[in-house]
Amino acid sequence: MFKSFQDLTNKIVNLVNSPSRIQKTTRNAVASRVVLKTYYEDVHLADQNGFFAGSLGEYSMRLAGGKFIINPSNFPIARLTEENILVAAIQREMVVSETLPARHIEWHRMIYEKTSAKMVMICQPNAVCILANQMRKPPKGILNDTDEVLDSVVCTEPSDKQLSDYLIKYQTLLIKGIGVLGWGEAFEELFGRIAIITRLSEIYLQK
Secondary structure (H helix, E strand, O other), X not given: OHHHHHHHHHHHHHHHOOHHHHHHHHHHHHOOHHHHHHHHHHHHHHHHOOOOOHHXXXXXXXXXXXXXXXXXXXXXXXXXXXXXXXXXXXXXXXXXXXXXXXXXXXXXXXHHHHOXXXXXXXXXXXXXXXXXXXXXOOOOOOOOOOHHHHHOEEEEOOOHHHHHHHOOOOOEEEEOOOEEEEEEOOHHHHHHHHHHHHHHHHHHHHO
8 A cells, every 4th residue: 555655656746847847847937928929929920931841940039047948849830839938058958858959959059159149040941942052142133232131141061160160250051951040139130131031042043
């Protein structure tokens, strides 16, 4: 009888201290509902504009205290809710979830550690991916007033070292086999920059 009681107690403890419950408690402690709602709205706006290829899309947002929130790996962005958003640490691993974070989380960490970026996005707009796989970016002169945006763009292989080298000079990488990696101080600026690059890529490929 004592063993049965002990087994029941252990099950209750495991339930209370399960990774998913710990992750939820951590998320609620470091990210307000306003922040989670903003993150959720940002992700879905980008998805509605065709930025993400299913579960390949990644989006994170910096929090106070050396942390950030990010979407889980292998989970369709279109189905993301506040409950699926994960918390991670910039300078150390936080194993508080049975769900794996986005596959390129170390790139997010590197950007937050070495820049003042408030958010990071990896996305796969069709036309941009075509050019990225050819290691090309749209040329200047397609649309007026876009030179500054194109100056922030560089093509690269998926290399941690090259990413580290480019962090200071650029804000948008067209990565072969990956898509677009972009970061910024505000979502509106980041979203607008990727939207411009996407439109320029589409126009260029139609020529």
